[in-house]
Amino acid sequence: MSKVEQQLEDLKATITSELPSDISVSDVKYEGPELVVYTRDPKKFARNGDLIRKLASQLRKRITVRPDPDVLSRPDTAREDILDVIPEEAGVTDLDFHADTGEVVIQAEKPGMVIGKHGSTLREITQEVGWTPEVVRTPPIESSTVSNVRNFLKQERDDRRNILEKVGRQIHREEMSDEEWVRVTTLGCCREVGRASFILSTPETRILIDCGDKPGSDDVPYLQVEEALGAGAATIDAVVLTHAHLDHSALIPLLFKYGYDGPIYTTEPTRDLMGLLQLDYLDVAAKEGRVPPYESEMVREALKHTIPLEYGDVTDIAPDVKLTFHNAGHILGSAVTHFHIGDGLYNVAFSGDIHYTDTRLFNGAVNDFPRVETLILESTYGGRNDYQTDQKDSEEKLKKVINETYEKGGKVVIPAFAVGRSQEMMLVIEEAMRNGDIPEMPVHLDGMIWEATAIHTTYPEYLRDDLRDRIFHEDENPFLAPQFNHIDGGEEERQDVADGDQCIILSTSGMVTGGPIMSWLEHVGPDPDSTMVFVGYQAQGTLGRRIQSGWDEIPINGRGGRNKTLNLELDVETVDGFSGHADRAGLMNFVKTMNPRPEKVLCVHGDESSTQDLSSSLYHDFNIRTFAPKNLETFRFK
């Protein structure tokens, strides 16, 4: 019997002895980080609401109870009983029974009403039918990504359970090493913005955090070096993804091409957004005639291996590592990622990309942890002078630019990341029109913005409190305002818009490195009455950065494949208060208000001068040991 088998036997005995004698345990299994308890008495389990919580706290494990398949009622009768229990206003749109695990997935417009207060409705369902209910939200705006992901995972259920069981055994294996150390290796995004990637390693465990591309460059993370994947992708125990932007996620599917077969931990919205952006990444590569580094099959592999976690869940991901995600305020599902290592030995937090203060979309980043000895901190705006305008002033400036352009009869073109900045813009523009601050006019959403917005509305619990409330309780979903038009008619529709009246165009890519914004440049670029407004960070080497700094002759591939030069006549404006990134003050405050403060801070994810400025200021102001690492360095903390 293997050690894990023995562990499970022991757990089964313990659980059986802890439970009332009329509740049987037929099997105990690991599935990823969870311990799944199968019982022939699911209804009795459900009646004792506290049993699971008590077991979980006693065993220090996340526990899921499932009915033994033998005792399940038939799906057709169960369906009726379930619908009887759930209030009609919940808006159930689908019920999906999985007899192999005794789970029923309930898709509803208002998941809260399916759950009930402290889970009371869920327990009632189990008491009635024995099945274990799981609830997902019906997207308020139809999202092909969300439905594709859900369908795919449904179809791959068997495979996925095998993966989860394997991962579960890995996580709960016995620790082998009696050494103690904690190290971080930098594989990218040091003294640069882009290709975020790190290895966190202990004698027992190797975790890859992020694996992104670099906008405006072909550079990828240093995966080939020995301490990355040199000895094979299977030497990695887990991948952790802080958020979906491609400079953090683009190359994750490549890991599976290299033979990785382990879990990806991230939040649920990041899982969906990641799939959307990665497929687009392949699409853009194909359109530009580049050979993409992996095929779409690998995106599906990544999806299949993703284990979504919620903010605040403390999760065992290795025998010596617990992972907890916290809101990072940057984009939907973005996470500050906290690792607790070796039962009290050491704590490392990776900020990922953060916004310190509240924005319209998100609450500000969490910086409150029980302990953090080392913080790996983004430094995008870490430079001495990288102070951003207050968002209120930025919004005023944006409205002024829109009004002036409208007066001239021109159009406003805003290059924006599909995910994050676009939705923030939509909220500003929707409110400004509602308040009469700017004239009503069509707002065209091009590229993946519409789809990304639909994903936002699927996960309102990840949005800022008051925005969530508007979407939940008042049916005032601002994203559904009638001005918003999804450009889904391709070049023809764009031509119509270009020939038409004043309007606002939000289009990807956010750094003008490809995508439909290239087409809008051609349509609107030569019009001196129109304005291009930059609202997000433009990395070095991107066309966006060049236009921002005054370039007005742009070499482009004309239709028919001939190269030509585009003379930009339109106004170029930068409104810089909308960044998804904390500015200099935000970064300093993020560290300042930490309690206790970390002993060490590594300043990464910023130009060379930004990381060095931030590193030196944190050192001087707070007397913390700080570093501005290069790529390919390894720091040992313990």
Added chain:
Amino acid sequence: MSKVEQQLEDLKATITSELPSDISVSDVKYEGPELVVYTRDPKKFARNGDLIRKLASQLRKRITVRPDPDVLSRPDTAREDILDVIPEEAGVTDLDFHADTGEVVIQAEKPGMVIGKHGSTLREITQEVGWTPEVVRTPPIESSTVSNVRNFLKQERDDRRNILEKVGRQIHREEMSDEEWVRVTTLGCCREVGRASFILSTPETRILIDCGDKPGSDDVPYLQVEEALGAGAATIDAVVLTHAHLDHSALIPLLFKYGYDGPIYTTEPTRDLMGLLQLDYLDVAAKEGRVPPYESEMVREALKHTIPLEYGDVTDIAPDVKLTFHNAGHILGSAVTHFHIGDGLYNVAFSGDIHYTDTRLFNGAVNDFPRVETLILESTYGGRNDYQTDQKDSEEKLKKVINETYEKGGKVVIPAFAVGRSQEMMLVIEEAMRNGDIPEMPVHLDGMIWEATAIHTTYPEYLRDDLRDRIFHEDENPFLAPQFNHIDGGEEERQDVADGDQCIILSTSGMVTGGPIMSWLEHVGPDPDSTMVFVGYQAQGTLGRRIQSGWDEIPINGRGGRNKTLNLELDVETVDGFSGHADRAGLMNFVKTMNPRPEKVLCVHGDESSTQDLSSSLYHDFNIRTFAPKNLETFRFK
């Protein structure tokens, strides 16, 4: 045709066109770092003394010319002709003909007389017989190590040529990477003394520098991590060994057990000493009932893969790395190791263990390099107060201790490293007796000291100028003085010595961690009239360190295997001016007198406080960026 084949074809064409038309080139091959040119006209080649030098400088390669086997004269006639050319005083003791390569190995008591002025006699030999002569010294004291090594290499000649050809192809492969970086990873000896080991890596090449054990501990270098051998020992291109002490060399044979099959670069004396010490390492392990990490077969593998280099030879060891050894002044053959990377990109020097000033045995360490951007510097005596007594004063003190002990009728026991400190002691004692500063009495050499001394006399060119001259020209070899007695009669002889009159005993191990010194402790330890004198560094955790700091109850394995406690009654003295290591002043001066000074210094190979003290002083005094790394860190320099 492979790229290397093509390269060789091109070289053959170039060489042919550069040579006078009457000299033919029948083949061109790489053997390790050398280019071997086979010719049917070796005599003509030898007549044009400058040809090889010109070719070498034109092709920027080390060139060896060998006769085509077809044109060789018969060994029996060649032998006579050779002996006719060489002056009788050269003392030729052996001639060994290798028809496969056209080489004849001449062993002589005075190799200089076989070589002749600027190699004139060697050229004369080739002109006479066509064979390529190679000269080695007949050891003045018979050394079983030297003769074993020479016999083994003779017997493995075919295998070795295959290895060298393979290595040659590796070295001269085309560079693959267009990245540029230089990194050093610490695998041991950081904030500690012992288990020296580093990886120097570029995108193209990975070099392991040293691989030692840790005296007084079971700790070994972190070979298992991914960036060391995690992806397999074959990911290492070359091993470089700074000197033979076990804390630098003990685990090198283990690499071959792990599948390493590449070259070891070191000096010739280090090669011989390394074999001696490694075999002893296995022996000690066996005696102590430990399972040694490798078998003696692996020591032979290491030997077979060793490519000896001389001080000052600039040698290609990878497409992007040139290696040069320089005298380190620490022990016989010890080297400061200089790496020139990427044709001007970067230069890194590893000090290994150094002695900055001249000692009786060696000239002081070389610190003069064309360029060094980063220095990895030993810090054994790097602490603020680690100033050693001047060697003159130390010698006075030693003589005083010897005289006082003699007066009392006791014996002087000196634990000493077989290699280095023992020979220094021998020189001091021999001179003191000759001058009448101390009474004549037997000096017993136990453990491997005799054998190590024999190796020293085999390589006098590695000794200090005036000592070399004494051995060479005046036949005043101090190591042959009649007081010196080799303990080769085991326990019985020791008992006799213990029961006898006053004497001096030099015995290994130098840190009292095993070896015959343990026996001397038992014999002499309970005698209050005797004295133990420490003359070398005692690492933390060793018995030597404990005795030095006052422990006088020593648990030992008594005869018959029972544990007992030995009460030390003898005096304990420390005479600290004899260390093979630079003291604090020496380390500071080593850096101070470098010109240009390095940009960065990594202080390693010292206790935590020593490395930090030295690091901080170098920073403050010379404004150099300094570090006191931990093990398992990676620094990127470029």
